Amino acid sequence: MSDLAAVKTRLEEQLAELRGRQARVETDLAEPLNADFSEQAVEMEDDAALEGQAALIDRQIASVSRALERIERGTYGECVRCGAAIATARLAVRPEAALCIECARSEQ
Numbered sequence: 001m002s003d004l005a006a007v008k009t010r011l012e013e014q015l016a017e018l019r020g021r022q023a024r025v026e027t028d029l030a031e032p033l034n035a036d037f038s039e040q041a042v043e044m045e046d047d048a049a050l051e052g053q054a055a056l057i058d059r060q061i062a063s064v065s066r067a068l069e070r071i072e073r074g075t076y077g078e079c080v081r082c083g084a085a086i087a088t089a090r091l092a093v094r095p096e097a098a099l100c101i102e103c104a105r106s107e108q
Contacts, residue, residue: 007095008071014096015064018057025054060096067096079103 029050033040070076077086079100086100099107 004071004076007076007091008068011064011068011071011095015061015068018061018064022054022057022061025050025057029054063096063098066098070098 029047033043067076070078070080077091078084079086080098081103082100084100084102086097090097090101097104
C-alpha cells in the first residue's frame with residue numbers, strides 16, 4: 001500500500017465513527033421500558049434489532065482495530081491466512097480486509 005499513513009487515518013476515522021455508533025446504540029438500549037405493555041412489546045422488538053446492530057458494530061470495530069494492529073506490525077496488506085499480498089483494489093474498498101480474495105471466497 002503506497003500511502004499507509006492515509007490508510008491509517010481512514011481506519012482511525014472509521015473506528016471513531018463506529019465507536020460513536022456503538023455509544024448511541026448502548027444509550028438506546030439502556031433506556032427503561034415504557035410502563036404500557038403494548039409499548040413494551042414494540043420497544044422489546046426495537047431492542048432486539050439494536051442488539052443485532054450492536055453485535056455487527058462490535059465485529060466491525062474488532063476488524064478495524066486488527067487492521068490498525070497490522071499496520072503497526074508492518075504486516076498490513078498481507079493475507080493473515082496464506083501470507084499472499086491482498087490486492088490493492090480490495091484494500092481500497094475494504095481497508096480492514098485481512099484475507100486475500102481467494103481466502104475470503106473459501107470462507108463463504
